[in-house]
Amino acid sequence: MAFCTNLLFLLVAGIAPSGSLADSQRTRKKVDLIEHHHFVDKNGREVFQQVIFYDWSAANRRFHVRAWRLIKSDDQIPIRQFDPPRYECSWNDEGCQRLVTAPQMKETWTQQDPERLNRAFWPEERRVPLWEAPTSP
Numbered sequence: 001m002a003f004c005t006n007l008l009f010l011l012v013a014g015i016a017p018s019g020s021l022a023d024s025q026r027t028r029k030k031v032d033l034i035e036h037h038h039f040v041d042k043n044g045r046e047v048f049q050q051v052i053f054y055d056w057s058a059a060n061r062r063f064h065v066r067a068w069r070l071i072k073s074d075d076q077i078p079i080r081q082f083d084p085p086r087y088e089c090s091w092n093d094e095g096c097q098r099l100v101t102a103p104q105m106k107e108t109w110t111q112q113d114p115e116r117l118n119r120a121f122w123p124e125e126r127r128v129p130l131w132e133a134p135t136s137p
Contacts, residue, residue, distance in 0.1 A: 026097040029130045032056040033063055034078045034087050034102040036071075038109040051078060051089050052115050053100055053130060057122075064122040067130045068115045078105050100130065 033054040039047045049071040054063035069091070071077060078089040087105035091098050108114065 026099060027131060028099045028101070029053075031066055031100060031102045031130075032104065034089055034100065034105045035114060036078050036105065036107045037114055038107075039113060040109055040111055042111065046109075049077075050113075050115070051076070051100075052118075053089075053102070055128070060121070062121060063118075064127070065115050065118040066128055078102075080105070098131075 031053040035052040052068040053066045076091045
């Protein structure tokens with residue numbers, strides 16, 4: 001009975017078992033760190049918000065950007081989950097639900113773009129993309 005109740009909860013929550021229709025419409029990726037960044041002007045007014053996804057490089061002993069995106073609505077802000085402990089960031093991308101998780105999250109307010117600064121250490125060409133580039137027909 002408990003199994004059926006748990007399965008029903010997962011289906012209602014949109015977290016269906018692997019291989020199902022829900023998996024084909026949702027992509028999940030895991031990174032080492034999510035940054036919720038607020039870019040502010042010289043007067044401290046917020047110009048934009050973005051999320052930046054990082055992986056740790058043991059060889060370089062630093063985080064490298066994998067991807068970033070502008071936050072267009074409050075429901076795209078990373079949220080903390082407790083069981084299991086993690087942070088999640090999700091959004092809809094042309095009919096596909098994207099979900100990125102990380103064990104760590106930081107929130108920053110600066111007049112510099114951390115994603116652009118990271119390019120000096122790890123150029124865009126070397127980034128490991130979160131998702132495959134769409135193929136043209």
